[in-house]
Amino acid sequence: MKDFSIISNLIFALKQKDEAAFSFLYDHYSAALYGIVFKIVNNENDANDVLQDVFVNIWKNIETYNEDKGGSLFTWMLNIARNKAIDIYRQKNRIAENQKEFQRVSISNESLYVHSIKVNTIGVNKLVDSIKPELKQLIDLHYYKGFTHQEIAEITNMPLGTVKTKIRTAMTQLKNVFGTS
Amino acid sequence: MNIAEYIASGILEQYVSGTASPQEMREVECMSHIYPEIKLELVEMQNALEALAISEAKTPPTFLKNVIFTALNELQNEDAAEISKEAIQDGNTGLRMELPPVEKEQLTATIFNRSDTYLKVAASILLLISVGLGVYSIATNSKLNSTRSELALARNEIKAKEQIIVARGEQIAVVSNLNFKPVLMKGIETKSPESAATIYWNTISQEVYISIASLPRPTDDKQYQLWAIADGKPVDLGMIDSKNIAESFQKMKAIGNAQAFAITLEKKGGVPQPTMTEMYVMGGV
CATH class of the missing domain: 1.20.5 (Single alpha-helices involved in coiled-coils or other helix-helix interfaces)
Known part of the structure; x- marks a missing residue:
């Protein structure tokens, strides 16, 4: 059997509709995708439906995925997951509810935020916590929930330019936490 | 092309978050093929997001895998049925x-x-x-x-x-x-007074671009060559693509020090020293 941890092997086998490859994909990525889907739909029933829909879509469309274009396999799957989750979760409530959530998080966690945490004393989860909660929220809103810069400006009541800068800063911090490739 | 500005513009974020338009997506894909720095940034961003998603993963209920793979198997059977139907319609079998x-x-x-x-x-x-x-x-x-x-x-x-x-x-x-300083090169009076071209020169990054306003179309065996004059000596800055010469915009070899730029018409592929009688345009910095 091929080594599916080599991403190009995995992609090749997925395109052949190889069941073992899909099983590997599920075992390695379903939890990450499920986590993102859950953030959007916020209940188990819908999250289950969406995850099934996501894998059916991966199956049907994997031939159209082109590694050379610049988007990673994960980004491609994330796009499918995000779109499917947003379809289920009614569009009109998205902004209002995330507005409330953003205010809640940015007020309650602000005081707990500690900037300098040493890398070797704590695990990755704690490191993620070291990203300012507001910036972490912006990452969620933009990358995982798929809000545009404009929509985030509306949610957070910040000017568009500030939103762009903060999302950029958030990404830089995130890259520091997880190192480079 | 200022790469730092392009990266800072937020377009890569939009690409990764799926909020970019199809046109913007294609643009990012093109740019990442041309500029390794953009490609690297894109790869790092995606890796960081993947790592974050994994660190915040939520395991789906165990029964779900079975449900999903039953659905996938049904799809596979449908596919197989579809293929054999097509084969019959094809008449090849x-x-x-x-x-x-x-x-x-x-x-x-x-x-x-x-x-x-x-x-x-x-x-x-x-x-x-x-x-x-x-x-x-x-x-x-x-x-x-x-x-x-x-x-x-x-x-x-x-x-x-x-x-x-x-x-x-x-x-x-x-x-x-604004870091690119335009240097206008005018046609040499005795050779080709109508000709004109502009150099865009970034003295910090040393990048040189040329924009041709007008140059006579060269014959197939000839090609225009760009020179910089640095401390009285000509320095080769590369050959100008003869394709669409009238509206050409091209990146040339980089240079940090130059007092003037000039174009000569040379044999295809270029020469080590410019032929002074074949100079078409020239401009001082």
Whole structure:
């Protein structure tokens, strides 16, 4: 059997509709995708439906995925997951509810935020916590929930330019936490 | 093209978050192929997001894998059914009916026992069907082939247009970047007074771009060569692409120090020293 941890092997086998490859994909990525889907739909029933829909879509469309274009396999799957989750979760409530959530998080966690945490004393989860909660929220809103810069400006009541800068800063911090490739 | 500004513009974030328009997506893809720094940034961003998603993963209920793979198996069966249906319609498989030997004998006996009229009728029907399938298959194949080549043509056209868009985007980025200093090169009075071209020179990054306003079309064996004059000596800055020379915008070799720029017409591929009598335009910094 091929080594599916080599991403190009995995992609090749997925395109052949190889069941073992899909099983590997599920075992390695379903939890990450499920986590993102859950953030959007916020209940188990819908999250289950969406995850099934996501894998059916991966199956049907994997031939159209082109590694050379610049988007990673994960980004491609994330796009499918995000779109499917947003379809289920009614569009009109998205902004209002995330507005409330953003205010809640940015007020309650602000005081707990500690900037300098040493890398070797704590695990990755704690490191993620070291990203300012507001910036972490912006990452969620933009990358995982798929809000545009404009929509985030509306949610957070910040000017568009500030939103762009903060999302950029958030990404830089995130890259520091997880190192480079 | 200022790469740092491009990265800071937020377009890569939009690409990764799926909020970019299809046009913007194509632009990012083009840019990441041209500039390794953009590609690297894109890869790092995606890796960081993947790592974050994994660190915040939520394991789905265990029964879900079975449900999903049952659905996928059904899809696979549908696919298989679809493929065999297509194969029959294609006419490539022909009609094959293998009967077990005993039944075959019985069948032959029965047919011969009646009259051979049945056999003749049956044979002509089979012949008609197979001719029909053959014709249908040829027609379908040629239609498929012409659709394929149309598609390939359209793809090439899109690719060529994308390249133009990227080049124009680069031109706008350079021209509007204040770090790029324009140096106007005017036509040499005795040689080609109508000719003109502009150098965009970034003295910090040392990048040099050339925009041709007007130069006579060179013959096939000749090519324009760009020179910088640094401390009285000519320095080769590369050959100018003869394709679409009238609206050409091209990146040339980098240089940190120059007092003037000039273009000469040389033999194809260039020469180590400029031919002074073949100088078309020149401009001082």
